[in-house]
Amino acid sequence: MTPNFSTSVSVFAVLVSCLVFSATASFTEEDLIADAGDLGRIKGVNLTSVSQAINGTGRPFIAFRGMRYAEAPIGARRFLPSVRATGRLNATGDYEARGAGLPCIQPGINPPWISEDCLTINVYTPKPYNGNDTDLLPVIFYIHGGSFTIGEGNRFNGNRMMNRDVVHVTFNYRLGVLGFFTMNTETSPGNAAMYDMINALDWTRDYIRYFGGDPNKITIAGQSSGAVAVTHLLVSPMATGKFQGAIAGSGSALAAWGTTESHMPGSLAIAALSGCFNATATPLPNITAIEECMRINATAADLVAALYIYQRAERKEARLGFDVISPIVQSFVAQNASFVKFLPEHPKKVFEEGRQADVPLMMGIPNEYGVYDSIAKIYLGDERKSGNFSEMYPGFIDLFSVFFFKASAYQTALYQSKINNNTYWYSFDFQGRQTVWNSLFPGEVPPFRGGITHGDDMIYLFYIAFGAFDADEFAVSNRMLDYWANFATTGNPTPASSSMTPWAHLTIGEERFVSIGKDTVEQAYYDDSWSGAGWEVVPPTEPTTTVTPTETPHRQLQRRVHQSLAAVQTQVQSHHQQHLPRQMEPLQFRTSS
Numbered sequence: 001m002t003p004n005f006s007t008s009v010s011v012f013a014v015l016v017s018c019l020v021f022s023a024t025a026s027f028t029e030e031d032l033i034a035d036a037g038d039l040g041r042i043k044g045v046n047l048t049s050v051s052q053a054i055n056g057t058g059r060p061f062i063a064f065r066g067m068r069y070a071e072a073p074i075g076a077r078r079f080l081p082s083v084r085a086t087g088r089l090n091a092t093g094d095y096e097a098r099g100a101g102l103p104c105i106q107p108g109i110n111p112p113w114i115s116e117d118c119l120t121i122n123v124y125t126p127k128p129y130n131g132n133d134t135d136l137l138p139v140i141f142y143i144h145g146g147s148f149t150i151g152e153g154n155r156f157n158g159n160r161m162m163n164r165d166v167v168h169v170t171f172n173y174r175l176g177v178l179g180f181f182t183m184n185t186e187t188s189p190g191n192a193a194m195y196d197m198i199n200a201l202d203w204t205r206d207y208i209r210y211f212g213g214d215p216n217k218i219t220i221a222g223q224s225s226g227a228v229a230v231t232h233l234l235v236s237p238m239a240t241g242k243f244q245g246a247i248a249g250s251g252s253a254l255a256a257w258g259t260t261e262s263h264m265p266g267s268l269a270i271a272a273l274s275g276c277f278n279a280t281a282t283p284l285p286n287i288t289a290i291e292e293c294m295r296i297n298a299t300a301a302d303l304v305a306a307l308y309i310y311q312r313a314e315r316k317e318a319r320l321g322f323d324v325i326s327p328i329v330q331s332f333v334a335q336n337a338s339f340v341k342f343l344p345e346h347p348k349k350v351f352e353e354g355r356q357a358d359v360p361l362m363m364g365i366p367n368e369y370g371v372y373d374s375i376a377k378i379y380l381g382d383e384r385k386s387g388n389f390s391e392m393y394p395g396f397i398d399l400f401s402v403f404f405f406k407a408s409a410y411q412t413a414l415y416q417s418k419i420n421n422n423t424y425w426y427s428f429d430f431q432g433r434q435t436v437w438n439s440l441f442p443g444e445v446p447p448f449r450g451g452i453t454h455g456d457d458m459i460y461l462f463y464i465a466f467g468a469f470d471a472d473e474f475a476v477s478n479r480m481l482d483y484w485a486n487f488a489t490t491g492n493p494t495p496a497s498s499s500m501t502p503w504a505h506l507t508i509g510e511e512r513f514v515s516i517g518k519d520t521v522e523q524a525y526y527d528d529s530w531s532g533a534g535w536e537v538v539p540p541t542e543p544t545t546t547v548t549p550t551e552t553p554h555r556q557l558q559r560r561v562h563q564s565l566a567a568v569q570t571q572v573q574s575h576h577q578q579h580l581p582r583q584m585e586p587l588q589f590r591t592s593s
Contacts, residue, residue: 027062032128033094033128034064034128034129036207036210036211037207038086039088039089040088040089040091041093041094042095043094043095043097043098044065044097045062045063045097046060046062047063048060048061049061049161049163050159050463052478053474054474058163059126060126061124061126062124062125062126062127063097063098063122063123063124063158065097065099065123065154066097066098066099067089067097067120067121068120068121069171069199069200070084070196071083071085072116072117072119073117073119073174073178074117075295075296076295076296078178078294078295079178079187079188079189079291079295080192081189081191081195082174082192082199083199085119100152101119101154101172102115102118103115103118103151103152104118104152104172104174104175105174105300105303106149106304107149107150107176116300118172119172119174119199119200120153121169121172122153122157122170122171123168123169123211123213124158124161124168125137125168125211125213126164126212129212130212133214135212136209136213137165137213138166138167138213138214138217138218138485139167139168139208139213139219139488140484141169141201141218141220141221141243142168142169142222143171143197143226143227144170145250146225146226147224147225147322147325148175148179148228148322148326149307153170153171154170156170156458156462157462157463159463160460160462160477161461161462161481161485163481164484165485166484166485166488167213167214169204169208171200173197173200174192176307176325177270177274177306177325178300178303179196180193180324180326180327181267181270181294181324182267182328182330183267184331185287185332186332186336187291188291188294188295189332189339190330191328191342193229193327194236194327195238197229197233198236198239198242201218201239201242205218217489219244219245219247220245221246221247221248222247222248222249222251223250223251223455223457223458224249224250224251225251226251227248227251227363227409228252228253228326228327229327230246230247231246231248231251231258231412232258232343232347233246233357234253234356234357234359234361235351235357236342237340237341237344238340239357240357243359244360245360245361245487246362247361248362248363248409249363249365249457249458250364250365250409250454250455251405251409252409252411253327253412254411255408255409256320256322256408257320257326258327259326259346259347259348260322260324261328263323265323266323266324267324268285268290270306270310270324271290271293271294273305273306273309273310274298274303274306275293275298276289276290276293277290277293307324307325310324328343329343329346330342330343330344351412351415351416354419356415356416359420360420360487360492361416361420361423361424362423362426363409363410363424363425363426364409364425364427364428364516365405365406366427366452366454367427367429367431405454406526407527413425413506414506414508417507417508418508421505422492422505423505423506424503424505424506424514425514425526426503426513426514426515426516427513427515427526428452429452429515430472430517431452431456432459432470432472433470434456434459434467434469434473435456436453436454436455436456436459436466460473460476460477461477461480461481461484472518476518480516482498500520501519501521504522511525511526
């Protein structure tokens with residue numbers, strides 16, 4: 001029997017599972033070939049975008065899918081920064097880029113439908129490259145969300161975006177423990193997923209011209225954990241100068257779940273749950289032995305199960321459980337002069353000092369009423385069914401949506417507005433018939449009338465098949481597509497050449513933004529709904545730990561590991577032994593006297 005992962009990723013799973021393609025022949029066979037320099041000739045597939053009007057027709061485009069951008073991160077390369085793939089994609093002929101590569105390892109999907117060898121990239125273009133660089137189109141480099149735990153690039157395809165003159169890029173990156181495990185060393189430095197993103201971005205800059213995209217006009221974009229990644233790229237020295245704009249929806253590196261600094265307790269707990277750490281030992285753990293076991297002996301299934309049990313235990317203790325699957329500040333001293341840290345310091349420090357990338361930024365968030373399902377099921381369990389909860393939910397949702405998404409994202413935008421005038425904020429306030437909320441309560445009566453939900457804005461940018469749009473939904477979708485395409489082209493969602501309602505820049509003092517509903521309306525002071533005297537806008541990234549004057553670093557580490565493992569032990573005891581990873585040792589930790 002395997003654990004049931006559904007409650008911890010329900011909102012994101014709905015988004016991932018509901019995306020589809022349609023296809024119709026429209027280009028000649030020769031049009032489908034991209035002669036991509038040292039990658040060789042690449043053959044794409046004809047597709048037609050979804051119609052953006054009632055009884056309308058789509059637009060032809062070409063998809064190139066499943067192209068390797070990095071070597072397989074398996075065996076000795078597990079947990080390490082990925083290495084760019086080199087040479088032709090097919091040494092003996094044309095590379096058939098007609099099907100997507102396998103998604104990365106994640107819960108809810110089993111081999112052979114997922115793989116550790118998953119680092120592939122997809123390009124969707126409305127026209128083939130004609131050899132004239134003046135015709136190159138702006139590029140949207142999209143980072144999928146999914147709590148850094150689930151998802152794949154191919155699901156967020158170009159089936160709506162190709163109704164605009166942009167080139168759309170998506171890709172896979174490592175997820176979960178495989179994407180973020182660290183022992184704070186060069187041999188397991190953490191942020192493997194983020195190194196994947198850098199390599200995918202570098203691949204895009206090197207080759208996107210062959211697909212009709214402008215390498216000097218790349219906008220990085222993402223939603224939820226993808227937006228967290230976007231804001232990390234704003235501060236990472238590895239991404240400097242590699243993109244010209246950023247779009248981030250419903251996520252920020254400044255969120256409590258967006259960055260971690262304290263890694264060791266969680267990493268050791270994951271190692272113990274994977275059969276790679278005997279927690280009864282009193283000396284400091286043998287880092288080399290743990291790394292070798294996690295890299296060679298632990299299976300991908302072990303790591304998925306370990307993360308599930310660890311996060312469940314953490315959430316029972318009212319902790320987030322993101323410390324082992326979020327980008328980490330790499331505090332170790334690099335012994336190899338050539339090693340480059342993705343995140344050498346906390347993003348908040350970089351933003352406070354104005355050292356982030358000086359590029360246009362468009363940021364926003366839905367009303368987030370539907371964040372209820374994800375948060376309540378994970379953190380409240382059966383308590384959400386109490387008779388009084390229906391009276392409490394408005395305040396509950398407001399509290400958690402501010403804590404998880406709104407406050408940190410808005411603070412990020414305010415920081416960016418200090419260094420770049422082209423900073424824009426939106427609130428997605430349109431409640432159409434198509435909403436993620438409709439799919440959140442299979443087999444049960446919703447506890448209250450639903451509202452705008454986490455991820456609803458993505459329905460209008462990607463082909464998420466909840467049903468056919470009505471006239472109002474088409475209008476909102478077309479506006480959203482225009483905002484993204486305009487921003488990717490000019491750095492402004494409503495440039496002077498546009499007939500759309502102009503967006504005001506977000507500036508300190510005035511803080512104007514737009515509400516995207518049936519109409520677009522300018523408003524001001526987005527944070528008035530929650531902020532007040534004494535409020536900390538950005539939640540602390542780590543809980544405060546009390547250390548007595550006589551507590552040595554060794555004892556402090558032991559105590560913190562003991563706290564994490566004790567929570568895990570409680571959860572482990574509630575499962576049958578067959579749920580546990582193989583060769584599981586009893587989870588105990590004794591403090592030396």
